[in-house]
Amino acid sequence: MSIEDDPFDYQVTKSRVLIIRRGGRAVMELGGKKAAALIPKLGRSDEADQQLLARVTGNYRRGNEKQTQKPR
Known part of the structure; x- marks a missing residue:
């Protein structure tokens, strides 16, 4: 599933906490210095x-993953 098919969504709360969602579910809450730098x-x-x-949540393909071999 790609980012285009299932995009991320985010919300910044009053207390400057960044809530990152994907597929309608919260996948990460980020606060402090990291949130202050990203917002x-x-x-x-x-x-x-x-x-x-995608980079912040770790759901980012770097292109260096090994391809799985198909069973023969």
């Missing part, structure tokens, strides 16, 4: 937001 970067473009959120 100003969000909102520029949807594609950039998706990449940032």
Whole structure:
């Protein structure tokens, strides 16, 4: 499933906690210095937001994963 098929969504609370959601479920809550650094970067473009959120949550393909072999 790709980011285009199932995009991330986020919400910034009054207490500056960043809640990251995907598929209607909260996948991560980020606060403190990490949230303070990420919040100003969000909102520029949807594609950039998706990449940032994917990297923060760890749901980011780096292109160096081993391909599984199909059974013979």
